[in-house]
Every structure is written in C-alpha cells, then in structure tokens.
Amino acid sequence: MSKYSSYFYTGLIIILTAFMLINPRETVIAASLGFQLWYATVLPALFPFFIVAELLVALGFINVLGIWLEPIMRPIFRLPGCSSLVVVMGFTSGFPVGAILTRKLYDKQMLTAGEAERLVSFTNNSSPLFIVGAIGVGMFASPMAGYLLAAAHYLSNLLLGLLMGFCTPKNPSVSSISCKFAPGKQKNAPDNIDSMGKILGDSIKNSLHNIMAVGGFIVIFSVLTRMLSYWGFIDMMAAGLVRVFSFLHLSYPLAYGLSMGFFEITMGAKTAISANDSSSLATLMVVSSILAFSGLSIIAQIMSIVSGTPIRLSFYLMARTMQIMLSLAITCLTYKLFLASSISAIGLKHPPVYKILYSFNAWTFSLYSMLVGAILIIIMLGVAWRKN
Numbered sequence: 001m002s003k004y005s006s007y008f009y010t011g012l013i014i015i016l017t018a019f020m021l022i023n024p025r026e027t028v029i030a031a032s033l034g035f036q037l038w039y040a041t042v043l044p045a046l047f048p049f050f051i052v053a054e055l056l057v058a059l060g061f062i063n064v065l066g067i068w069l070e071p072i073m074r075p076i077f078r079l080p081g082c083s084s085l086v087v088v089m090g091f092t093s094g095f096p097v098g099a100i101l102t103r104k105l106y107d108k109q110m111l112t113a114g115e116a117e118r119l120v121s122f123t124n125n126s127s128p129l130f131i132v133g134a135i136g137v138g139m140f141a142s143p144m145a146g147y148l149l150a151a152a153h154y155l156s157n158l159l160l161g162l163l164m165g166f167c168t169p170k171n172p173s174v175s176s177i178s179c180k181f182a183p184g185k186q187k188n189a190p191d192n193i194d195s196m197g198k199i200l201g202d203s204i205k206n207s208l209h210n211i212m213a214v215g216g217f218i219v220i221f222s223v224l225t226r227m228l229s230y231w232g233f234i235d236m237m238a239a240g241l242v243r244v245f246s247f248l249h250l251s252y253p254l255a256y257g258l259s260m261g262f263f264e265i266t267m268g269a270k271t272a273i274s275a276n277d278s279s280s281l282a283t284l285m286v287v288s289s290i291l292a293f294s295g296l297s298i299i300a301q302i303m304s305i306v307s308g309t310p311i312r313l314s315f316y317l318m319a320r321t322m323q324i325m326l327s328l329a330i331t332c333l334t335y336k337l338f339l340a341s342s343i344s345a346i347g348l349k350h351p352p353v354y355k356i357l358y359s360f361n362a363w364t365f366s367l368y369s370m371l372v373g374a375i376l377i378i379i380m381l382g383v384a385w386r387k388n
Helices: 003-022 024-058 061-068 070-077 083-092 097-107 113-122 128-139 143-166 193-230 233-244 252-263 265-273 280-293 295-305 313-343 362-387
Strands: none
Touching: 003 024, 003 193, 024 061, 024 083, 024 097, 024 128, 024 193, 061 070, 061 083, 061 362, 070 083, 070 143, 070 362, 083 097, 083 113, 083 143, 083 362, 097 113, 097 295, 113 143, 113 313, 128 143, 128 265, 128 280, 143 280, 143 313, 193 233, 193 252, 193 295, 233 252, 252 265, 252 280, 252 295, 265 280, 265 295, 280 313, 295 313
16 A cells, blocks of 8 residues: 555544534444444345355366366357356356455466456446345335346346456467366365365355455445535536536436435445436446446455455456446437336335335245346356357
C-alpha cells in the first residue's frame, strides 16, 4: 500500500469512527439494516454455494472438469477447462463465489495470472435470487422487470468474458494444468469415511469464514453509506451527476439512487426505484448500471479475496465499466423491442418494508439455482464428449 493510500484509508477510518461516536443512533440503525440484509438474503442465497464449491475443489471434481471441458473453454474464453466450474457457479450463485473459486484455482497453479484476472472479472455476478426476487418482485413488484434486468446483467458479463478471450492471443503452448491429472487419481480424493468427514468439516468451516466476512463488509458499508448520506456527500454526488449527464435529462432522484449504488448495490437499487421517475426505462437503466458496477462494497469483498495475487483493481474496474456499457445497451434494446408495453405501466412506488427482502423462500430458490448449475455442467460435458 502506498503512502497516500495509507493516509486516505486512515483518514476515512477516523471520519467513520467520528460519525459513529457523534451519531450512535444512526450507526445502530444502519448496522441493523446491514445485518438484516445479510441474515435474511445473503446467508441463505450464498452459504449452500460456498459449501458445494469447497467440496467440489477438495474432492478433485474440478480436475475432471479440466480434462473434459478443455476443448470448450480454451477456444471460447481462452481459459483452461477447470475454469468451467467458476463460470457456472459464478453465473448461478452470486458474489463472491467466482472470486473464491478463482483464488483457489490460482493457488493450486491451475490458472496463470492473466487467466485469473480475466476469469474473476466476468464471473462475479448478482445472484438470480437478488435480481428476480428482491429487485423484480420485491422492489419493482414486476417479475418481468427482474427478468429483463437479469438477462441484461448475465448476457453483458458473458459478452465481456467472450470479448476478453477474443482479445487474448491464442497460445497453443499453454495448456490447462488440470489436464495433467487423470480421473480417479486426484491427490485430494478421500479414501475413507474419516477423510471425507474432515473434508466436509473443513468445507463448512471455510464457508462460514467466507460468509461471515461478507457479512462484515455489508455491515461496515451500510454504516459508511449512512454516514455519507447523513452528512450530505451523496447529495453533492447526485448534483454532480445531474450536471454531467444533463444531456440525458437524468433526474435528481435517479442520480441520488445512482450515487447510493456506487457504494452499496441494494440501497442504490431501492433508492432509484423509490424515486417514482416518470420513465420506467430510465429507472431500469439506472438499476442495470448499479447491478453491473456492483458497488464499492462488493468490489472491496472481491479485492480482499484475491489479495496477494497479481489481479489488479484497475483491470477489474475497467471490466465493470465495460459491463455497464454492455448492460445499458442490452437493457434499452430489450425494453424497446419486447417489454415496453408490459413494463411501462408498472407503478414505481416505495416498496413496503417486508417486500424489500425476498418475497419467496430463499433456500428453495438457491437450490433451484444450484440445480441449474449442475444441468449446465452436464450439458457442457455432453458437448465436450461429442467433440471428442
């Protein structure tokens, strides 16, 4: 960390501490909302995926995928076959599963530095549960809006991965390290019940550690966002956005939601939807931008997971900027071609508190998403088998 970065973070911590001392009531409210968000939405949505991801890596399943899916992943994404699990889990689970798996593969020397950097940049998505459930059903009161945002979010990130692979020169001398392992001979494969129990226990402990770290980031950024809003910094950011994007006629309430989303994705989306803007398309595009950027809270989580690797923050931020542009184009095009009549009439009202959280069973939806991931892996294996 440079000297100036150290000064910046030290100053930020001192200011945040001063806010907590001066405004204890606001601090407790913000921390409570962050904890409620983590407990009611993030924990059930991500914890099963964390455990499954840990088990798949520990049992050597990822090595088998590396062997079978090399003919698919290498030509399309310029990535080794073992990265297929990261892609599938990243697109069906949510932040920060893609970063966790990428870090594991890099530590096992299954990815080069460049491959890890590209992989982590397009495999960290908002979960389907969050986009369709919390935003579509809970905030917009329109599942169709959730589906539109989900399509734009996932398609833009997939296109981002394809573009980065296309711009990476093909090097035939580089092959997946995972292909050096033969099925059934993985070093990590358990040979008795005791070792299987240890692997399961370690997977649960590692998953608990990761999910608790995610909760800590959510709470601290919830307090930080509250501080910036309470002291008027968000207002200044919104006023600046209105001036910069005056040619787009961006309204102040939407600019305020966009400013909130720069720090925290959930509060940003909620604020933008509650703005009651007359244009449904403008609201959808602002929320789509917030989802693509993901907020400094999520970016801080990702960077903490990949710390100590050659993955650069600048590269990750560049990828988020590219995804924002792709997501906006897809959102606008899809809305105008297919959904203008069905979404233009939705009422963008302040959602009831009980609808801010998921309006259906989060555990069930998580299991469905996991099933979709398994089906995608089976389909990819079938395609690879046909090619071989």
